[in-house]
Amino acid sequence: xxxFVLRRALQSAVVLIGVTLVVFLLLQLVPGDPVxxxxxxxxxxxxxxxxxxxxxLDQPLPVQYASYLGHALTGDLxxxxxxxxPVSQIVLERLPAxxxxxxxxxxxxxxxAFPLGIVxxxxxxxxxxxxxxVFSQFGVSVPDFWMGxxxxxxxxxxxxxxPPSGYVALTEDPGRWATHVALPxxxxxxxxxxxxxxxxxxxxxxxxxxxxxxxxxxxGLRNRVVIVRHVLRNALIPVVTVVAVxxxxxxxxxxxxxxxxxxxxxxxLTFDAVQARDYPVLQGAVLLVAAxxxxxxxxxxxxYARLDPRITVK
Amino acid sequence: MxxxxxxxxxxxxxxxxxxxxxxxxxxxxTIGTRRGPARAVAGVSWQVRQGETFALVGESGSGKSMTLLxxxxxxxxxxxxxxxxxxxDHELTALPDDRRRRxxxxxxxxxxxDPMTSLNPVLPVGRQVTEAAEEHLGxxxxxxxxxxxxxxxxxxxxxxxxxxxxxxxxxxxxxRQRVAIAMALxxxxxxxxxxxxxxxxxxxxxxxxIELVADLQARLGTAVVWVTHDLGVVAGIADTxxxxxxxxxVEQGPVDGVFDTPTHQYTRALLAARPDPSRRGEDLVAIPxxxxxxxxxxxxxxxxPRCPVRADPRCEHELPPLTPVGDGHTVRxxxxxxxx
Numbered sequence: 182x183x184x185f186v187l188r189r190a191l192q193s194a195v196v197l198i199g200v201t202l203v204v205f206l207l208l209q210l211v212p213g214d215p216v217x218x219x220x221x222x223x224x225x226x227x228x229x230x231x232x233x234x235x236x237x238l239d240q241p242l243p244v245q246y247a248s249y250l251g252h253a254l255t256g257d258l259x260x261x262x263x264x265x266x267p268v269s270q271i272v273l274e275r276l277p278a279x280x281x282x283x284x285x286x287x288x289x290x291x292x293x294a295f296p297l298g299i300v301x302x303x304x305x306x307x308x309x310x311x312x313x314x315v316f317s318q319f320g321v322s323v324p325d326f327w328m329g330x331x332x333x334x335x336x337x338x339x340x341x342x343x344p345p346s347g348y349v350a351l352t353e354d355p356g357r358w359a360t361h362v363a364l365p366x367x368x369x370x371x372x373x374x375x376x377x378x379x380x381x382x383x384x385x386x387x388x389x390x391x392x393x394x395x396x397x398x399x400x401g402l403r404n405r406v407v408i409v410r411h412v413l414r415n416a417l418i419p420v421v422t423v424v425a426v427x428x429x430x431x432x433x434x435x436x437x438x439x440x441x442x443x444x445x446x447x448x449x450l451t452f453d454a455v456q457a458r459d460y461p462v463l464q465g466a467v468l469l470v471a472a473x474x475x476x477x478x479x480x481x482x483x484x485y486a487r488l489d490p491r492i493t494v495k
Numbered sequence: 496m497x498x499x500x501x502x503x504x505x506x507x508x509x510x511x512x513x514x515x516x517x518x519x520x521x522x523x524x525t526i527g528t529r530r531g532p533a534r535a536v537a538g539v540s541w542q543v544r545q546g547e548t549f550a551l552v553g554e555s556g557s558g559k560s561m562t563l564l565x566x567x568x569x570x571x572x573x574x575x576x577x578x579x580x581x582x583x584d585h586e587l588t589a590l591p592d593d594r595r596r597r598x599x600x601x602x603x604x605x606x607x608x609d610p611m612t613s614l615n616p617v618l619p620v621g622r623q624v625t626e627a628a629e630e631h632l633g634x635x636x637x638x639x640x641x642x643x644x645x646x647x648x649x650x651x652x653x654x655x656x657x658x659x660x661x662x663x664x665x666x667x668x669x670x671r672q673r674v675a676i677a678m679a680l681x682x683x684x685x686x687x688x689x690x691x692x693x694x695x696x697x698x699x700x701x702x703x704x705i706e707l708v709a710d711l712q713a714r715l716g717t718a719v720v721w722v723t724h725d726l727g728v729v730a731g732i733a734d735t736x737x738x739x740x741x742x743x744x745v746e747q748g749p750v751d752g753v754f755d756t757p758t759h760q761y762t763r764a765l766l767a768a769r770p771d772p773s774r775r776g777e778d779l780v781a782i783p784x785x786x787x788x789x790x791x792x793x794x795x796x797x798x799x800p801r802c803p804v805r806a807d808p809r810c811e812h813e814l815p816p817l818t819p820v821g822d823g824h825t826v827r828x829x830x831x832x833x834x835x
Contacts, residue, residue: 392612398569399607400627400678401600410626414617490617490662 279446283431289370298381320375522578604679610671621659669700741797748824
C-alpha cells in the first residue's frame, strides 16, 4: 500500500510540474503586456524597462520558466502586479472560503443524492423514482446562477431568513458562517446532487440485476442486508469517482457563484485576477486548483484500492 | 475426497425417510412484458424426495430456471405465479414473503450457472459462504468463520483456512463454483437446487463439479434438483427427469424409463442431438427451427412446428394431456407410434 501511495504521489508530482509549464506558457500567449497594464496611464519607457527587468521578463523563456519553477518549489509564486503582496499568501488566504463552500456543497449533495438515488433505484417506477427524475432533470438544466438569484430573492428578500451575500470565516463565528454558506452551498450542491442522484440510481439499478444479488436473495437474507451488503457495496464504488470529480471541480472555485454571493474564494480571486490582468495571481490560483485536483484524485485512488479488492495494489 | 467425508459437521438426522422435500403442483408463471403477457411456465408439476436427484431438462428459454425461481419465491417482480409449492411441511405459496424467504434460506441451497458472476466481487468468500448460516442458524461471526473453513474444505478448496478471506477474483472458475456449492450447503439444506452449475465451466471441471455434488448428496442425503440441457449428465446422476419445452413438461418419469423408451418427439430429438463419439467426424445432429416465443405459443403441442413426425394432427390444435405410458412415466402427446 505504501509503495502504491508513493508511486501515485510521484505521478501526481510529475503532472503538477507539467501544469506549471502549461500555466507558464499559456500566459506567454495571452495578449496584453502585463507591465504595460500595471503601469496604466503613467507609462514611461524607463520605468517600463526597469519593471520588465525586475520581473525577469527580459530573460529568455526557458530561463524565465526555470526561475519560476525554482521559486514555485520554495513556495514563492511571485508578487501580485496589483497589490505587491506575495501570491502564495493571497491564494492561501482565499482557500478556506472555497474549501468550506465546496465541502458543504458536496455534503449537501451527498445527503440528498444518496437516499434519493438509492430509493429511486430500489423502487424503480415508483413515485419517488419519478420525483427523483424530475429533480435531477431540473438540477442539471436550470443554470446555477439563476437558482442562486432565486434563492437570494426568496430566502434573503421575501423571507429574510438568510443574508443575501457575504462571508464570515468558520473559525471566526461558526453560526454566522453557516447562515452565510447556506445559500451558495445549496445552490452549488443542487447541481451536484442532481448529477449524483442520476448516477447513483443507474449504478444501483445495474447492480440490482447482478447475478450475485440473486444469489444473496436465494440465501434468504433480509432485504435490507441484500441492499446494504451486496448492492450498495458494489454500486457505490463508481460513485466515489463522481463525488471526487465534483469535489475537485468545486475546489477550483465556482466563479459565478462566488461572484454572485460575494464569496471571497479562489473563484472570485481568479475572476478578479483575470479582470486586472494580474498574471502572477492567476498563475498561482490555477496552480493551486490543479494541485488540489491532483490531491483529491490521489485520495480517491487510494480509497478505491481500499473499497474494491479487485484493484491490485502493487 | 473420502477423508473429507468425516469432516462434514453435525450429520443432522433426517427424520423424513423417503419423504417429499419439494413438490410443485400446477405451477404457472406469466411475465408481464411490453408486448403482452409471456407465459414462461404453464401447469408444471413435479416433486423431489429426500436423497433423490430430479433433473429438469430443456433448451434455453424452456422455463426450467423460471420454474425453480418461481417455486422458491425468487421470480422477478413482473411475474405472476400461480399453483402450489410445498417445501417440507410448508405450503410456500400460502406464506407471506418474509416466511418464505426464511424457509428458502434455511432449507434450500442454490448453485447458479455462472460462478464468475454469482459471487459478490467485493466480499471475502468465507463471509459469503456463511452469511446465510449467520442469518438462519444464528451463528456468530467467529463461529461462522470456522464453519466457512470447514465448508470450503468439504468442497475441496485447498488450504481453506488461508483462502477463507480471499475474494472471488482470486479463484478459478471451477474453484468459484466449489465456493458456490459450499455456500449452498451452509445451512445443511434439505434441498440443493443446481441451476446449470456446469454450463459455464470447462469439461474437466464440469466432471469434477458433478462428482462433487453427487458425492455430497450421497453423504448428506440432500435432495437435488439439477437443471441442465445436458442429457449425459442426467443419465449419470438423476433418478427422475422432466423434459420441458415451451414452458410445459412434455415428458416425465424415472430416468431409465425416459431414456430407454423416449416417447415425446422432443425427448427423442434431444437424445438424438447428443454428441456421439462413435460418429466422430460426422456433423452434429441439431433440431431444426427455434423454440417458440413465450409471447406467442402454439395452441397445441409447442413442439409441433419443429416436430419431425407430426403423425397425429390433434397435437397441432389441442394440448395433449400428460398421460402415463409406463411406471411413473408420463408423456404429453397424442401420438403413440413405434418407439425408438
